[in-house]
Amino acid sequence: MTPALEATGLGKRYRGGWALRDLSLAVPEGRVVALVGPNGAGKSTLLHLAVGLLDPTHGTVRAFGEPVRQAGVAFMAQDKPLYDGFTVAEMLRFGRTLNPGWDDDLARNRLAELEIPLRRKVGRLSGGQQTQVALTLAVAKRPRLLVLDEPLADLDPLARQDVLRALMSTVAESGMTVVFSSHVVADLKDTCDWLVVLNRGRLQVSGDIDELVAGHRVLRGPVEAADAIADRLPVIAHERTDRQATLLVRSAQPVPDPRWHEHRVDLEQMVLAYLRDPGSSALPRPALAALGKDDRPWSG
Amino acid sequence: MIDFHLDRASGVATYLQLVHQVKHALRLGLLRPGDRLPTAKDVVARLAINPNTVLKAYRELEREGLVVGRPGMGTFVERTLGGASPAARARLHADLSRLALDAREAGLDQEDLEALFASVLGDTYREEIA
Structure with a gap:
């Protein structure tokens, strides 16, 4: 089976030095992947390479056997891509305009289930609700691979649990592959089934949990x-x-x-x-x- | 329909906790042949766990012949556990209740009695294997 995400000899060098070196891994389709490592380990660099927002210095990265920009990959950056002055409905319209494969019913149903009002301004939502909106924008693109950079970082424990529950329901429905980074291992124990550990820009562990x-x-x-x-x-x-x-x-x-x-x-x-x-x-x-x-x- | 719950501090693998809870419900008659188990989506929406964990638990139950998955419809209970008849079950329940009262009067607390019972169980089933 073609891996959902495959990196071969992947390396990224910034002016300050190597952020990521000599990384090779293959993640099977349908997995929920925990990307773990201390700050500065290269997690964000790897995720940006995996979604095509950065180009590698060395090596290749592919999703479902294709170059990542063409492969149906959605990304949620750590600073969530939301505009405080927009209403939730306006954010949806924004997503619809930019994405040809956009599933508007899915987005609206998801927000209705989460009881997030469409007419509320994004800036007036709680942190957990903002994450849910950003996640909905990513999920409505119907990606085969969803990449989330520290999606839980600024949430309280209750909101973390809510976000994880909604994320796991989406995975159950769609069968998509998810990669998310975190430095809180406790969040990952029950939600992830594949572990990738990065340390000082090197891959340490990749495998079924x-x-x-x-x-x-x-x-x-x-x-x-x-x-x-x-x-x-x-x-x-x-x-x-x-x-x-x-x-x-x-x-x-x-x-x-x-x-x-x-x-x-x-x-x-x-x-x-x-x-x-x-x-x-x-x-x-x-x-x-x-x-x-x-x-x-x-x-x- | 049963609700699953998780003991996150138990150290028991999550899928095994689900397997045990289904078996427990089968033994107590809370689940009967023909009953549908919750869908993976229902379970993960409640517990915030990986859907593959639920599928793994259901596969294990299927392997043991306790449930059967029907594509597009769900997972259904195939047979039950704890083979005794309802009458025999009621009689044993009454016998054990009497014994528990006896034990309390003799000064045993709950843990004493559990330890005693576990030791008797161990002896009984060891003889059977030998």
Whole structure:
């Protein structure tokens, strides 16, 4: 199947240096993708490349096998593209005029379900409602791929939940692929099924969330036995006292040594461990082959 | 129709929580053969979870032969759980209630009795496997 989003050797250099380097990934269609990373990791750069608002310095990015500008991709920027002085109805007319594939019924039904009055000025809506309007403008273009840059960043917990509920309903109805960036992992646990972790402009993790979580485990055992584990398995994080070692390892199989007590890792714990150790990565094999061995400390 | 809820702190995978809740409803007779499960859209609009999670839960239930998906119509309960007859079920309920009262009079609190019951269950079903 053609990936919904595919990047090969993607790099972007600004005057200040590389914002993104040597990134290769493929996201299957119908996924809800969490793009995670600290500030300055290159998340916004990647998203702008993915929607064709930036041109890559190196490599290519395609959506559904086509150049991204032609592929039915919609984007919601972090500073939501709304005009405070417009009414909601005027924003809809604006969207209709600019977009040939615009679905006006979908937009109106969605706003009616959310109880957002069409005659209200955008500037007088709550932050959550403004996000819902911006999201409606993106969804009404009927994109196959919807890209959202920090859609939840300035919302209170209740509004975040409302936005996520509406977004998930739209995904259930349309089957579209969604990529959204966030630095709050808790928001992503139940909504996303694919994880992409960026750190310092490099790709660290790309994969199915259930498989990633099932493929990592926390081991606790005697400190003198820790090196033997580290020789056999990629260790993402470790803590040691004089007697006890706690290791986060990447392994789909239990460790057969009875001295090690093991338990499951949760998504947040796993993401934080990768972010703390930029040298670690968990990538599918084709992407690995594309990475330069010399400039990539690979712990596996 | 049943409503799903999530225990986000439980550590149990979300799709498994949905699977357990359907099975629980089947055991208690809240869901019967022919009943329709909520659509993926209904569930995600309530819980703000990924639609694929709901589909994964329904696939698992289908694999176990408990529900069947009919394209364009929804997912329907195929068979129920907890095979005992209503009469046997009522009798066991009464027996267990009496036992719980006995236990309280003997000074056991709820957790004591749960632990005792779990240990008896473990013994009983282990014998059966052996």
